[in-house]
Amino acid sequence: MLRRHLTGRPALWAAVVLALGAIFSSLAVSPASAADPVGSITGFAGKCVDVAGANSANGTPVVLYDCNGTDAQRWTVAGDGTLRALGKCLDVVDRGTANGSKMQLWDCAGGSNQKWVVTAAHDIVNPAANKCLDVTDNNPANGTRLQLWECAGTANQKWSAPTGSGSGGGSGSGFVVSEAQFNQMFPNRNSFYTYNGLVAALSAYPGFARTGSDTVKKQEAAAFLANVNHETGGLKYVVELNTANYSHYCDWGQSFGCPAGQSAYYGRGPIQLSWNYNYKAAGDALGIDLLHNPWLVQNDAAVAWKTGLWFWNTQQGAGWMTPHAAMVNGAGFGQTIRSVNGTVECDGKNPAQVQSRVGSYQWFTQILGVSPGGNLYC
Structure with missing residues (x-):
């Protein structure tokens, strides 16, 4: 699984997502669900x-x-x-x-x-x-x-196709992505990543996908979910796969150390939160003690989604602005890529991974019925 230092330190496994894409494209076709419209x-x-x-x-x-x-x-x-x-x-x-x-x-x-x-x-x-x-x-x-x-x-x-309850947007949640649309975006996701967990997490950052015009709101939601899609192979993975790396994510130079253990701060959740200092920072911002209990990110869907939203709304990562600011201020989807993993992917370093993110974003904006806007690449 792709894992990146959220503070912009060099990332590992730069090519993993390319392999994941090939794997997922060869998965067996899922049967239609009784819940499908x-x-x-x-x-x-x-x-x-x-x-x-x-x-x-x-x-x-x-x-x-x-x-x-x-x-x-x-x-x-x-x-x-x-x-x-x-x-x-x-x-x-x-x-x-x-x-x-x-x-x-x-x-x-x-x-x-x-x-x-x-x-x-x-x-x-x-x-x-x-x-x-x-x-x-x-x-x-x-x-x-x-x-x-x-x-x-x-x-x-022009066509009128059957829709499920709430497929017009939000299912009463106030979120611009309905549960039906979320299911369409992530048909093979891990059951841990629930729509309800995502909706519950939105209260932590009320400006997310609720700022600007309806188009901007949908573009931001699509941009976040497209990056999440890339980071987790379509929401398939909750934790980092390579357990050999787990012990690397403890920085003993931090005054608070690693109270949950040397190997407790591996990548988890939709943005793959990793390193003890990132668990500390995210937990402090969210009012959750993730430094001492990092396992909450893999056991509680709402907490997992909140850590992804924490990064999206408050961290510049490898970029010049937060991904939230990039979308609501018109800088474009490309700047969200730069913030999330720019040191590895942008400026021609890995155009295939950039294209993977852009392709997901274009797909998701189509599902939401909006233009993707400009400045898609970094």
């Missing part, structure tokens, strides 16, 4: 997204058709980013990304050509192509094949 996808000319002839065979065209309530039009918006009907997935033929690439039904395989984001603006976007689900030639006739096309905001690209 199910229903028709309506759009152009008041018609529905339909599997031609209700045929579940691989390669069956996906078309526009009069809404009729049959299983051929019963779509599940799955938490892994797929759209499913008749037990299979909405799929771009031959993994196409060009304008005009056609839609079909195919066995769910986890490929990028089966991943979709249903945005708040009623677009259905394939992030791999950065294009929208589109009715070919604006033709409202039954049987018109659906395709990919550059997103233009036109009527033949």
Whole structure:
């Protein structure tokens, strides 16, 4: 697991996340959950997204058709980013990304050509192509094949998809990310990282994702979660994996020493809090004795999320400003990368890791239905 000195000291394992990305991209496809929203996808000319002839065979065209309530039009918006009907997935033929690439039904395989984001603006976007689900030639006739096309905001690209309770944002929590959206961002996360834990942690920093316009609030939430996604391999890991490093994170030069033990201050939580002095600083800020009880960060989801928010809102790290300030003052997502791990990644040192963070941020802003803004790179 990626681990970094939050005070800007040199980081270790600079390439680990690249390996994690490859691992996660090969994971088996998750089954749809009973909690995933199910229903028709309506759009152009008041018609529905339909599997031609209700045929579940691989390669069956996906078309526009009069809404009729049959299983051929019963779509599940799955938490892994797929759209499913008749037990299979909405799929771009031959993994196409060009304008005009056609839609079909195919066995769910986890490929990028089966991943979709249903945005708040009623677009259905394939992030791999950065294009929208589109009715070919604006033709409202039954049987018109659906395709990919550059997103233009036109009527033949607007859809109303089924949503779960609270999927419009916040589920009453006051947070700009709903639980359904959070699940879409992290379909394979460790059960420790609960949405409720994150919401409970927000009280520690009330300015987070609540400052500025609605767009800025959503951009900040997406930026935080994108960095968290990168740091933890999609919220898969709660603690640092390499136990051989654990004894390194005690700085006996600090007056308070390491009262929990030489090997107690390894990386934990969504930003991988490490070193005794960082546990002391975070605990003091949060009113929690993390110096003597660092295990709270791996045992209490709200505490774990609070440590991530502590860094985000109060620490400059390797950068020139806090990540919170970078987002609310318009400096851009790139400056959050610099704060989080700039000594290892920025200024051309590791462009692949920077791109990984940027890609996650772009994906998450699409889920939230906002532009990612400028200055994405560091």
